[in-house]
Amino acid sequence: MTEHALLVDGIVRRFGGVRAVDGASFTVQDGSITGLIGPNGAGKTTVFNIISGFLRADGGAVTFRGRRLDGFPPHRIAQAGLVRTFQAPRILTRMSVLENLMLGGVKQPGERFALACLLGSASRREREVREEAMAVLDLLRLTHLAPAYAGTLSGGQRKLLELGRALMAAPRLLLLDEPLAGVAPALADQLLDHVGTLRKHRGMTILIIEHDMEAVMSICDWVVAMDQGRVIASGTPRQIQTNERVIASYLGTVAAAHV
Amino acid sequence: MDILNPAFWVFVGVVAGIYGLLALALYVQFSMAGLPNFGHVAFMALAAYTMALLVIRADVALVWAGVAGIAAAVALGLLLGIPSVRLRANYLAIATVAGSEMIRYLSTNLNLTGGAVGSVGMLGPTHFATYTNAWQPFIESITAALRHAVGSVATTDFSMFCLVWVTLGLLLMLFRRLERSPWGRVMKAIREDEEAAASLGKHVEAYKLQALVLGGIVGGLAGILWALEIGVFSPDDFQPTLTFYAYLILILGGMNRVWAIPVGAVLFGVLYSGTRFLSFFPLSLVDTGERAYLRLLIVGLVLVLLMAVRPQGMFGKREELLLEK
Numbered sequence: 001m002t003e004h005a006l007l008v009d010g011i012v013r014r015f016g017g018v019r020a021v022d023g024a025s026f027t028v029q030d031g032s033i034t035g036l037i038g039p040n041g042a043g044k045t046t047v048f049n050i051i052s053g054f055l056r057a058d059g060g061a062v063t064f065r066g067r068r069l070d071g072f073p074p075h076r077i078a079q080a081g082l083v084r085t086f087q088a089p090r091i092l093t094r095m096s097v098l099e100n101l102m103l104g105g106v107k108q109p110g111e112r113f114a115l116a117c118l119l120g121s122a123s124r125r126e127r128e129v130r131e132e133a134m135a136v137l138d139l140l141r142l143t144h145l146a147p148a149y150a151g152t153l154s155g156g157q158r159k160l161l162e163l164g165r166a167l168m169a170a171p172r173l174l175l176l177d178e179p180l181a182g183v184a185p186a187l188a189d190q191l192l193d194h195v196g197t198l199r200k201h202r203g204m205t206i207l208i209i210e211h212d213m214e215a216v217m218s219i220c221d222w223v224v225a226m227d228q229g230r231v232i233a234s235g236t237p238r239q240i241q242t243n244e245r246v247i248a249s250y251l252g253t254v255a256a257a258h259v
Numbered sequence: 260m261d262i263l264n265p266a267f268w269v270f271v272g273v274v275a276g277i278y279g280l281l282a283l284a285l286y287v288q289f290s291m292a293g294l295p296n297f298g299h300v301a302f303m304a305l306a307a308y309t310m311a312l313l314v315i316r317a318d319v320a321l322v323w324a325g326v327a328g329i330a331a332a333v334a335l336g337l338l339l340g341i342p343s344v345r346l347r348a349n350y351l352a353i354a355t356v357a358g359s360e361m362i363r364y365l366s367t368n369l370n371l372t373g374g375a376v377g378s379v380g381m382l383g384p385t386h387f388a389t390y391t392n393a394w395q396p397f398i399e400s401i402t403a404a405l406r407h408a409v410g411s412v413a414t415t416d417f418s419m420f421c422l423v424w425v426t427l428g429l430l431l432m433l434f435r436r437l438e439r440s441p442w443g444r445v446m447k448a449i450r451e452d453e454e455a456a457a458s459l460g461k462h463v464e465a466y467k468l469q470a471l472v473l474g475g476i477v478g479g480l481a482g483i484l485w486a487l488e489i490g491v492f493s494p495d496d497f498q499p500t501l502t503f504y505a506y507l508i509l510i511l512g513g514m515n516r517v518w519a520i521p522v523g524a525v526l527f528g529v530l531y532s533g534t535r536f537l538s539f540f541p542l543s544l545v546d547t548g549e550r551a552y553l554r555l556l557i558v559g560l561v562l563v564l565l566m567a568v569r570p571q572g573m574f575g576k577r578e579e580l581l582l583e584k
Contacts, residue, residue: 052458054454073457074457075463086455090452092455104459111442112442116443121436121440126441149578149579149582168459
């Protein structure tokens with residue numbers, strides 16, 4: 001079973017009378033980049049919120065590396081190595097770009113009150129975290145913005161910063177919610193490059209919600225398609241592109257133009 | 260009393276220092292952790308009442324009574340906070356206003372707490388109750404020691420002034436250190452966006468509880484020092500307006516800046532007490548009683564003007580006001 005990094009099994013979530021997620025099941029292979037697609041309202045973000053603990057499922061199970069994670073609070077899930085970003089980036093606007101990144105650092109003893117009283121900001125781990133953050137900034141080509149308030153960044157830069165902050169949290173599985181939405185084409189290419197690099201060089205597994213079909217088809221090696229709260233198909237990008245149910249539900253217009 | 264009387268200004272300094280402590284307690288909860296506590300004065304009241312009651316009715320030593328007072332303030336913070344930390348901040352605001360008013364009304368109406376008369380009535384109407392018997396010799400000994408150092412300026416109030424400001428100074432240093440630590444970074448992140456903090460593996464509720472406890476400790480300390488300074492107190496000494504004075508101090512000094520607290524406290528103290536002497540023309544045309552109200556009006560006006568000219572406060576950063584969350 002170890003080849004499955006993530007196992008989502010029959011999760012259900014109702015909002016009032018609406019079944020936003022209605023028994024969705026899929027797996028994410030270890031080391032893969034898996035795309036989660038579907039029309040608006042298909043339940044993709046709800047699935048993300050359930051996996052990351054921000055929403056409780058009404059039924060079903062989420063298993064990460066053989067460990068049941070459903071019902072855990074968000075911070076425990078992040079600590080287990082399952083780190084997410086948000087559709088609308090949730091950067092901390094009145095903190096510096098560097099502080100945003102340093103916040104993500106894992107295993108910081110100085111986050112405990114008693115040690116913080118004693119040490120303040122002077123500790124070996126704090127210096128390490130700062131160096132890690134600078135390395136991430138370098139990778140994202142945001143070094144010149146380190147001291148700036150994060151609130152002064154453009155939409156695309158915020159997406160980059162959020163990705164970088166998630167990286168600081170040492171994810172084994174990275175959940176990206178529409179990383180390309182609202183990002184200028186040049187920056188989008190850069191973001192995609194980063195995602196590819198992360199898998200290749202850090203052995204990260206990535207689950208990505210994205211509406212940009214071209215990007216999904218080029219970067220993902222597995223695609224899960226949802227509609228009306230259910231998984232309607234999964235397969236390689238090529239299989240999905242030619243799957244009739246997917247075309248009918250979602251790719252309809254795109255397929256008519258390209259296939 | 261005239262405006263140049265040093266004894267008066269020493270008293271103003273003591274009051275400013277105690278308000279500064281209250282503002283610092285609020286700072287931990289509101290500025291650091293983003294918890295809007297609108298009943299902060301309840302920490303002061305509960306600590307003062309607990310201390311006085313234990314000394315007067317149970318004969319507990321003053322030190323332990325003080326510790327118990329602070330513990331009671333912490334317990335109140337947790338009582339109001341635990342149900343609301345999982346909810347949005349608005350609920351905490353409502354719970355704290357309600358909680359602090361409950362304490363004020365209870366203390367006004369219970370015989371145990373001396374009713375509207377306050378601490379002097381804690382043993383019933385026939386006894387004059389006091390909790391400062393052990394405090395007087397202590398503060399006198401400090402005064403005697405200070406008199407050796409600085410001469411006749413050293414009065415009881417002056418000793419209190421030193422005590423309050425040394426306490427405030429040490430606490431400010433501690434919180435400055437905390438704020439710059441990774442712990443402070445997590446707190447700040449929770450203030451900005453708690454879901455973002457949680458998504459990075461930070462246990463948001465645990466940090467909020469820590470802020471409630473710390474705020475309770477410092478707020479309780481402010482209450483105890485206030486009770487010891489004034490010697491007798493009644494429910495009226497813990498009006499809800501005190502909470503808003505603490506907010507004023509934070510806003511005047513500049514939000515989210517720990518060193519802005521002493522500056523805000525002094526500014527507020529001077530503005531609030533200094534205006535007692537506004538007896539010149541044309542204010543001299545109205546009689547003293549009316550002038551007392553006029554004074555508060557003027558304080559308010561000056562505050563509005565200050566905010567119009569410098570919305571970020573003395574030390575606040577203007578950029579931070581412009582960045583939306």
